[in-house]
Amino acid sequence: MTRTNLFPDSSAAPAAEDVARVAVSTVIFSLRRDAGRDLPTLVLPLVRRTRDPFEGLWALPGGWLDASESLDAAASRTLEETTGLAPSYLEQLYAFGAVDRSPTRVVSIVYWALLRADEASMELIDSTKDAPDNVLWFDAASLPRLAFDHNEIVDYALWRLRNKVGYSRIAHGLLGDEFTLAELREVYESILGRSLDPANFRRQVENSGTLIPTDRFRTGSHRPARLYRYNRDVELAERGPLPVRH
């Protein structure tokens, strides 16, 4: 049996007008404390479009791939240029390539990351600032109609966040090096959008082997609570949107 070899080669390159252009976009999740709400709000930054198509609508931060940069580099560069955010690690999430997702044919390679509140730009994250601005953080649970297929992309990123991220990784990505079990549970409740039973949660965390109790305690207005840290010895098969990795 002999079949045609269709794999890319220069001589059989598609005509320029048939080429799909490659873009990158990034979903950055962080947590924000809003007045009058018990739980932190899961938020992500969006950029208002100033040109057609979809002028005036909000979109994920992103831009075109340059010929001279890798996909990872393009994601970091366009995120920084559009929002000023520079997470130390972005993970590739998925490539979106539906034919009708843009007026011209565009394949978007989407990246994601979790960002601790102290890493996020305070200027950006302060929703009370009333100066006109084309970059704002939005509540992930109540987004407006976004440009392109970006609502669908955020839905997919939320699905992955809810399903795939282990306790330790959430902790590492959104809470920093040490945290109480109540703080960790609160993060989970924010992401899942529902309350979790504290005793069940503690049992699951302790059984997971991914957290290590420290000798330190959080003190303050409540009774002291033990601080935990991420167990770096656990070899995680699962990659997630972990901000700290070269």
Add this chain to the structure above:
Amino acid sequence: MTRTNLFPDSSAAPAAEDVARVAVSTVIFSLRRDAGRDLPTLVLPLVRRTRDPFEGLWALPGGWLDASESLDAAASRTLEETTGLAPSYLEQLYAFGAVDRSPTRVVSIVYWALLRADEASMELIDSTKDAPDNVLWFDAASLPRLAFDHNEIVDYALWRLRNKVGYSRIAHGLLGDEFTLAELREVYESILGRSLDPANFRRQVENSGTLIPTDRFRTGSHRPARLYRYNRDVELAERGPLPVRH
């Protein structure tokens, strides 16, 4: 703060010569029984290149994205055109976009699937056939130097297969509807390249909740062994290279 909105729009499209072209490639894993080996061999189909670049080297099945088809459709079409294989479900694995991975700039969206031996083309999978052929199945553990960055892509796919695929999904993808625990363990041993303790393996499978024992037994030269099936009630958070889905 006002920043430039870099997200794709027609007016700011990159010049044609700067555009990275988009290709798709597919990694198909199956198992093959080789004479003189205890365990089945994990194999994947490769296509010999008939043109530069990398003429004469083997490459993953694939081809260019057409302007009028989705990424999924392009993966299915190019796989069928190059190898004759048509798995019912392909999952997107990763987008590879290193600047130097091809003489011209190409971003490859890579898909993958597991294929049962009876789904794989017998003509393709029969390595004893000595007619000249530009499509062959190779032992995943001992590949030659492949075209482009395809060795790296296969290494990544193997890493994902070894780390991310649950018992039930492996069973579903490579074994069919019903199987014994010994058959399932053999699949795992083939993939991991090492022996597993039968008692530990049984315990892990039974604790996973992803398999259901049936009332049927495999009979033959050995003592009868109970058949198990995939528990479809388990909502799998993890998506994997599952061949059977809508």
